[in-house]
Amino acid sequence: MGEAMPRRQVLESLSGLLLVLFVAMISSTVVSTALPLIIGSLNGSQTQYTWVVTATLLAATASTPIWGKLADLFNKKTLVQIAIVIFLAGSIASGFAQNADQLIAARAFQGLGVGGLQALVQVVIAAIIPPLERGRYNGYLGGVMAVATVGGPLLGGLIVDVPWLGWRWCFWVGVPIAILAFVVLQKTLKLDTVRRSDVHIDYLGASLIAVGVSTLLIWVSFVGNSFDWVSWQTGAMAGGGLLVLAVAVLVESKAREPVVPLHIVRTRTAALAIIGSLSVGLAMFGGAVFLGQYFQVGRGYSPTEAGLLTIPMMGGVLVSSTIAGRMISRSGRIKPYIVTGSIVLVAGFVGLGTIDHATALPLVATYMLLVGVGVGMTMQNLVLIVQNSVPLRDLGAASASVTFFRSLGGTIGVSVLGAVLANRVTHDLTAAFGGHGLTQGDGGTSALNLAALPPQVQEVVRTVYGDATAHIFVISAAAAVVSVIAALLLRPVTLRNTIDLEKTKDDQVVTDPVVG
Template sequence: MTHAQIMRALSGLLLGFFCAILSSTVVTNALPRIISDLGGGQSAYTWVVTSSLLAVTASTPLWGKLSDQFSKKILVQSALVIFVIGSLIAGLAQNPATLITARVVQGFGGGGLSALGQVVLAAMIAPRERGRYSGYLGATFAVATVGGPLLGGVITDTSWLGWRWCLFVGVPFAVVALVVLQRTLNLPLTKRHVKVDWAGAFFVTAAVSTLLIWVTFADDKYNWLSWQTYTLVGGSLVLTLLFLFVETRAGEPIIPLRLFRNPTITLASIASLFVGIALFAGTVFFSQYFQVARGETPTMSGVMTIPLIGGLFVSSTVSGRLITRTGRWKGWLLTGGILLTVGLALLGRLRYDTPYPYIAGCMALIGLGVGMTLQNLVLCTQNQVSVDDLGAASSTVTFFRSLGGAVGVSVLGSLLTTRIGHHALSTIGQLDTQDQVTAAKASSGGQLPNPALLPAPVRTWLEGAYGHGIGDIFLYVAPVALIAFLVTLFIKEVPLRATNATAQLTETERTP
């Protein structure tokens, strides 16, 4: 296929991917207002993010395995339909519980789009050339990520629209993507009559869900060391063991355990787990910082995150092209790990009055690091598996990245509540008696406060607590990114293959 033919075939896929990312990021800067209007608190704020990540995590291996058995085109279109249904339910939500449920549906569709995007790329494009087109995928991710918060902020601040339209905005893009996919994406279909590993899908979902319930409510509803902790952690371990038992006996396991005999796949999966923690947990609290700790509007909150997305856009496109030109990828992987770690560590000094140029520089470092890391962990995995395991291997790496993000957001969301409370309590004595009463009322009730409605001294006190608390979160995430970097040191750089998955499949079928 020529470059023009590949881009035409990828157009609908990239549009669908754009739709998923846009609908996910467009609510980022609206979340503080959404949770406030629906009467939720910090726990609801965290779960709106976590529920979607959980669904992505649990569904990614299933989508990947299905892509090894059924039409990739139909699967992508099905994921788009599911995503649209979730978006419509979310836009009509009247309480946090409904919104969280809708985010689960959205996440299930989004998991399909994320997993299948990499699989379709691998089916059409050889690893040696894939860096260039993975760069296009990364650029689409960057454009949707930078456009989402900005668009969401404008929609939220526009009185005749409101935040609900942030949840509806992805629907037209999804409809267009469905039409374009129907006309442009044509891949050979290999019919394989095998059973889907539903038991494996159930147990991995149950194990992850139980773990997330524990980390979300620990230190809030119960202590870290309590009977609830022992029950939930023990239950998660039992479910994990049941999952492993089922996978060893499944004819077509959702995550083939034999893949982990390959050191590259094992190391890439571990690195993806820690990168997921650093990526999602390290960035999901930016909108809360800018709006609560600095009093910015949702629109300005989106504008102020541009350095993060700019770094991601530049590094994903540049590194992708250079990998295609040189065939060398590990250096980019290691450089990305260093930049990500340094950026997060520097943000550990974050406070409510930290100069914005300092914050922008740190965000740019994080964006550069993420752009060099995410796609290359998938690329090095795809380069070492057979065509029959392409979908499963790709989705396995994505699964661990999403798992890390879901667990990281939950754990750090709980820690953030604790750190904010600690800093608020240690500084409340600086207020006079009347302001202390006002501050106590503002911080009670479990809902996210609106700083604009508070007296100036109380507002400064609240912004200081949030700014310091979120700075602590970045400081906690930096060592996690360092672990991911150390793991990637041991990944062996294998030359990229010059044939795509479809060509490999054709050659296999021709071989007697």
């Protein structure tokens, strides 16, 4: 499949893929503004709040490399539809959850489908559109991302604010969209079926990666609260997680069909793009997840109002991804936009690191706009620059590898920043209430269930959450600095105008050196 598809056929196929991307993104954004109320109604804790998000990201992260490898071996269209079915089952189960633990488990299953959708959409688009033209279509992707990210919080806020709907519809609202995406893809997407007799999936490597990452994230969530930093639990969990990941690297180096192909990720372009994606994912997911909580718990706004207040960030994603995508397609140059976007991302998070419970909203909106612009200029383009450097046969694994590390960064970000926020809030509430803190002992009430607290206590909780949130944005800014360094070290490349790498023998990225 070395030749590009006609534009009309591309647009027809793209319509189904955009629906898939939309349903995957809205599954997270529609919950973002509603999550404080959801966890409050289930009498969950700040740690459980974090894990409702982390569970989905972790499952998506662990499964992404497998989906990518499967895309190199089997029919991509069928795999997308399988991922949609898994996503549907997880969404329905999430809506029926009766407590926070059930919700976390259902969200983890939903994450398996999300991992497939976010990886496979990138792979299929790369299989039908040359890199040079892909910048223009990335504008469409950016538009869908912006609609999902702007509309999702608003929709989630409206759902929980309407009494006859309730928060469970935050999970069920994506079901009809996913079904529509399944039907549209069945009618529009036409791809060749790959038939190979030597199919081998590295389940051992994938399992080791999942276990290693999960162990470290569980350790981060509980260290400093349930046990000390220097303790046997820390040694067992942190040391054990790192040991498992070391074994995973060894397994991947010897596997016949590794889920994370080391010969790809060790090239200079891929390695730097992965480092950039890891830090962008940590900053973006880790920071953005807690904005809804900041506006509701820290500032006292309703879920709908919190969704409206996040529009500047999502608008920045829409505008920057659309404009940058068209300019990249016109010039074929991509590095300047990644460098600029990463710098703007740092500036935005530095600004958010100065906010508290009383910061003027126009100032907060300006900082969020900068974050959105930075994300829009970097996220998709870090995937694109790697896709430009690999042959068609490795496209699925290469795309999934970048997506994997971006999701891993997001998972780490949500978990680490959530733990930092939880510890900070616990410390400040304990100090505010004379050393006693605010526990769930009285009537099962948590700090996130503000409606059940006395007005004077509500005011203290709002102040503590509003002031504590700035600390996690400072950490996000530090992580984003890493993406700036990685972007500056990228080699300048000109995007090729063919589907497969072999067609462009003079392209400088063909001989991309191996790191180390």
